[in-house]
Amino acid sequence: MSKNVLLYAAILIFGLAAPFVFPAFKVQLSILCVLIVLATTWNIQGGEMGYNTFGNILFYGLGMYLCASVQVGMFFPLAEWTESGGEKTFVHTPTQFFQGMAAGLIVAAIVPTIVAGLIGYAILGLRGHYFAICTLGLGVAAGEISGGIEIIGAGQGFTTPPFPNVGGLEARGEFFYFLSFGALVLTFIAVRAIYSTRFRLILNAIRDNEDKAEAMGIETMKYKIIGWMVSAFFCGLAGGIMGGLVGYIDSTDVAFDGREMGVFMVLMAILGGKGTLWGPIIGATVFHIFKEGFWTFFLGWQYVALGVLIVVIVIYFPEGIMGWLREKYPERFGEVVDEADRKAQVELK
Amino acid sequence: MDFMVFQYPMITVQACLDGILLGILFALIAYGMALQWGVMNIINIAQGDLVILGGYIAYFMYLYGIHPAWGVIVSPIIMYFVGVGIYKLVINKVVDRDLFISILATFGISILFMQLMNFAFGADVVLANSGYGTTFLFDSAVVLPNSKIFSAFVSIVFAIGLVIYMKKSKLGRAIRATAQNARAAKILGVDTEKVYAATFGLNAALCGVAGALISITFTIHPYMGLPYTIRSFMIVIVAGLGNLPGVAMSGMGLGVFEEFADYILGTEFRIGSVFLLLVLILVYRRFKLSRKREYLK
Numbered sequence: 217m218s219k220n221v222l223l224y225a226a227i228l229i230f231g232l233a234a235p236f237v238f239p240a241f242k243v244q245l246s247i248l249c250v251l252i253v254l255a256t257t258w259n260i261q262g263g264e265m266g267y268n269t270f271g272n273i274l275f276y277g278l279g280m281y282l283c284a285s286v287q288v289g290m291f292f293p294l295a296e297w298t299e300s301g302g303e304k305t306f307v308h309t310p311t312q313f314f315q316g317m318a319a320g321l322i323v324a325a326i327v328p329t330i331v332a333g334l335i336g337y338a339i340l341g342l343r344g345h346y347f348a349i350c351t352l353g354l355g356v357a358a359g360e361i362s363g364g365i366e367i368i369g370a371g372q373g374f375t376t377p378p379f380p381n382v383g384g385l386e387a388r389g390e391f392f393y394f395l396s397f398g399a400l401v402l403t404f405i406a407v408r409a410i411y412s413t414r415f416r417l418i419l420n421a422i423r424d425n426e427d428k429a430e431a432m433g434i435e436t437m438k439y440k441i442i443g444w445m446v447s448a449f450f451c452g453l454a455g456g457i458m459g460g461l462v463g464y465i466d467s468t469d470v471a472f473d474g475r476e477m478g479v480f481m482v483l484m485a486i487l488g489g490k491g492t493l494w495g496p497i498i499g500a501t502v503f504h505i506f507k508e509g510f511w512t513f514f515l516g517w518q519y520v521a522l523g524v525l526i527v528v529i530v531i532y533f534p535e536g537i538m539g540w541l542r543e544k545y546p547e548r549f550g551e552v553v554d555e556a557d558r559k560a561q562v563e564l565k
Numbered sequence: 566m567d568f569m570v571f572q573y574p575m576i577t578v579q580a581c582l583d584g585i586l587l588g589i590l591f592a593l594i595a596y597g598m599a600l601q602w603g604v605m606n607i608i609n610i611a612q613g614d615l616v617i618l619g620g621y622i623a624y625f626m627y628l629y630g631i632h633p634a635w636g637v638i639v640s641p642i643i644m645y646f647v648g649v650g651i652y653k654l655v656i657n658k659v660v661d662r663d664l665f666i667s668i669l670a671t672f673g674i675s676i677l678f679m680q681l682m683n684f685a686f687g688a689d690v691v692l693a694n695s696g697y698g699t700t701f702l703f704d705s706a707v708v709l710p711n712s713k714i715f716s717a718f719v720s721i722v723f724a725i726g727l728v729i730y731m732k733k734s735k736l737g738r739a740i741r742a743t744a745q746n747a748r749a750a751k752i753l754g755v756d757t758e759k760v761y762a763a764t765f766g767l768n769a770a771l772c773g774v775a776g777a778l779i780s781i782t783f784t785i786h787p788y789m790g791l792p793y794t795i796r797s798f799m800i801v802i803v804a805g806l807g808n809l810p811g812v813a814m815s816g817m818g819l820g821v822f823e824e825f826a827d828y829i830l831g832t833e834f835r836i837g838s839v840f841l842l843l844v845l846i847l848v849y850r851r852f853k854l855s856r857k858r859e860y861l862k
Contacts, residue, residue, distance in 0.1 A: 268665040268668075338848040338851070338852075339844070339851075341851040341852075341855055342847055342848075342851050344664055344665075345608050345664045345665070345668060346802070346847055346850075346851075348664075348665055348668050349608065349668075349795075349798055349843070349847075350843065350844055350848075352610075353840040353843040353844050354840070356791065356795070356836075356837075356840045357837050357840030357841045357844065359837075360833075360834070360836045360837030360840065361837040361841075363837075364831070364833040364834050364837065475679075479672065482669065486669075516684075517680075519677075519679070519680035520677055520681060522673075522676055523673045523674065523675075523676035523677025523678075523679075523680065524673070524677060526669060526670070526672065526676065527655055527670050527673040527674060527677070530659070530666055530669045530670045530673065531658045531659060531666075534662075534663075534666060
């Protein structure tokens with residue numbers, strides 16, 4: 217136990233010190249935090265519950281638009297803001313900016329949760345590939361529809377309020393870094409707390425055999441919806457932060473970006489190992505480093521690399537890093553291995 | 566919102582005819598998807614990208630001065646080998662795995678194809694001009710490009726040809742046997758690996774035909790693949806696997822729906838409405854099925 221506390225303390229100290237130690241990588245580190253949040257929350261569905269969704273991007277994009285809209289709409293007319301398309305007709309004072317951001321993030325977290333609850337009842341009854349394709353459709357539909365709504369910028373995009381001129385040059389990066397790191401810590405604590413209760417066992421039961429779980433008297437639908445709502449909460453939060461960080465929202469390229477972010481979250485969780493607490497975190501970190509390498513050295517070819525990466529990971533590495541470690545060092549994961557049994561199995565192979 | 570549709574009956578006729586001609590094309594793509602779904606239990610997200618690739622083959626023939634209608638012959642031959650290649654490289658490793666793995670793997674292929682096509686052919690919206698002219702009906706109130714009629718006709722010919730081929734030929738029988746019970750087929754001496762490869766190749770060839778027709782009739786663009794995948798998936802789940810008249814009917818229904826959505830909601834919501842319709846159909850299906858389950862209890 218004390219080893220764990222030390223580990224968490226080390227990570228926390230590293231996280232708090234990171235923007236000062238690597239000042240050049242602040243934006244990258246903030247994006248990493250957001251990616252970890254997305255992968256961890258995807259894992260609640262895909263890993264623990266066995267409901268492989270492409271639709272969490274819906275909550276992410278919704279959170280992004282809502283946060284920016286609230287932040288602007290609280291002080292200025294929204295339609296005129298998007299009309300001006302990023303020209304500095306309206307300027308937020310620092311107080312307005314931070315108040316707007318706080319309110320925006322709250323809305324960005326709450327509304328997707330409610331949306332998840334409402335559509336969850338209809339959609340979570342689908343099984344297997346029907347669910348996967350349905351959520352894929354939801355994500356794309358949201359992107360297409362939001363691209364046609366005038367008040368949030370339609371096709372030309374939505375510029376989020378620029379960071380106010382306070383606290384020097386580094387202030388913007390540090391603000392967003394600590395915001396996303398805070399979201400990450402919050403997500404981790406929440407998910408860890410959830411995973412240590414009966415809730416995780418119920419989700420695993422749903423994954424392993426939903427009909428039997430139902431027969432055992434578990435109200436599967438209720439737990440599935442709760443699980444999805446938890447994901448939606450943190451996805452919306454992450455989206456709101458990411459919107460402010462990127463500074464520009466486009467319906468299909470930034471917010472409802474099923475081709476990038478929507479696949480990334482699935483891929484990160486699978487790369488790290490589905491159904492584990494640490495898997496998505498490790499997966500997101502490794503993936504982000506790889507991705508930045510690709511994006512820098514193969515500029516233009518990054519989607520080709522991404523496509524190949526998806527195929528390779530899915531075919532050759534479906535258990536992920538944690539699964540591989542578990543196979544290699546089962547003792548570390550608290551599994552008791554009978555030496556004679558293992559030898560017999562090796563001989564059988 | 567535009568309610569001209571209800572005030573001028575001729576627009577309704579126009580939309581219906583357009584929709585039916587379009588829907589026949591969709592049904593052809595959906596037939597390919599039903600084939601591989603039924604035989605290999607794989608949902609191919611890259612279906613639409615295969616269609617677009619087939620379209621580019623016809624477009625390039627047009628660029629080099631050959632009439633694009635010949636693409637209907639050439640494109641499926643090339644696409645057959647593309648399909649077999651994809652099968653040998655990727656699909657044969659995911660056939661007997663978890664369904665989600667195959668969805669994700671084909672999603673990866675889809676992203677790969679999209680981007681490769683973007684590099685190779687550029688990000689412009691293109692079309693191959695067939696020069697077939699137009700037909701005017703009802704005192705020019707309804708305008709039908711002849712290319713649309715041509716594409717619907719060719720789709721029907723190919724669909725009927727494939728049905729006969731599946732019924733009569735040796736490979737067709739092997740494919741149907743594998744779809745019914747892969748293990749029993751194996752015992753009886755069917756090389757299922759070859760059957761799977763041929764099925765995927767046939768599906769790709771159908772996509773090639775459809776793509777060539779789409780490049781003549783409409784426009785193609787490297788990123789336009791996913792809507793075709795979703796449409797064919799939707800048609801298959803509405804019709805059910807192995808229900809060919811159903812596939813044709815629901816394809817036409819979808820085409821008509823799209824044309825009306827285009828008129829009433831506006832073109833910018835066209836693709837969005839297709840995806841929303843998919844969600845609605847799936848949700849409807851879920852409630853219908855859950856009622857059946859309760860009844861069985």
